[in-house]
Amino acid sequence: AAGVRRFAYLSTLCAQAESKIRCLREAAEAEKLLDQTRISAYVFRAGPLAGRGDELLTRLAAQAADAKPWLVLWGYGDTLLQPIAPLDVGRCLARACGPGAAAPRSGVYAIAGEECVSVLELTDRILRQKGRFKLKIHLPWVFLKVAALLFDRKGAARTGLTERLRLHAEAFATERNDAPHLLGPHQPLMKLQRIQEEVLGGA
Secondary structure, eight states: OOOOOEEEEEEETTOOTTOSSHHHHHHHHHHHHHHTSSSEEEEEEEOOBOSTTOSSHHHHHHHHHSSOSEEEEETTSOOEEOOBOHHHHHHHHHHHHSOTTTSOOSEEEEEOOSOOEEHHHHHHHHHHHHTOOOEEEEEOHHHHHHHHHHHOOSSTTOOOHHHHHHHHTSOBOOSOOOHHHHHOTTSOOOOHHHHHHHHHHHO
16 A cells, blocks of 8 residues: 555564464464565565674673573573674665665575574683683473473463473574675675674673
8 A cells, every 4th residue: 555665574594384483483474475465575584683782692691701600501502593693684684675676586585694503502602702611501301391381371470481492492594595695795794703702892
């Protein structure tokens, strides 16, 4: 009705219509709605955003810097992540908003950083950069599932533990990364090491 001709939607690498996780199902449903319109739609399935103030590196940096001699990892820390800097995501989105001739074809694009790491690897890297040693306490999946059964009951006090647990079982990484192609050789992706340094410098 507003005459929109192009639409860019920031989705997630794990969007799946069959997912047991509500937010991932809703992301896939939104992609499907766009596909049914006549608008030139761009779907950018992004990896976890990593930068100052994020929910990933900033949180790990805070854990590495606090006084406690330990930190807690869900499961075994083997959740796979392919973090990407917010600036790089913004550049990819901007490509869809550029002049008609310069804009890529509408469709679904996977965008992520160059490096794929596990939560444990990322934690160890941050600890090394901070020059800290901490005992890593791994909460086994079995323990977490039992806790979810006990605490995630219907009602006002619902904890959302089951949803969080299921998200940790997803792999936020991709074999097909379209970000380098979208940005081109003159706008390389920000290295994970540099992102870490910026986050730790502001922590």
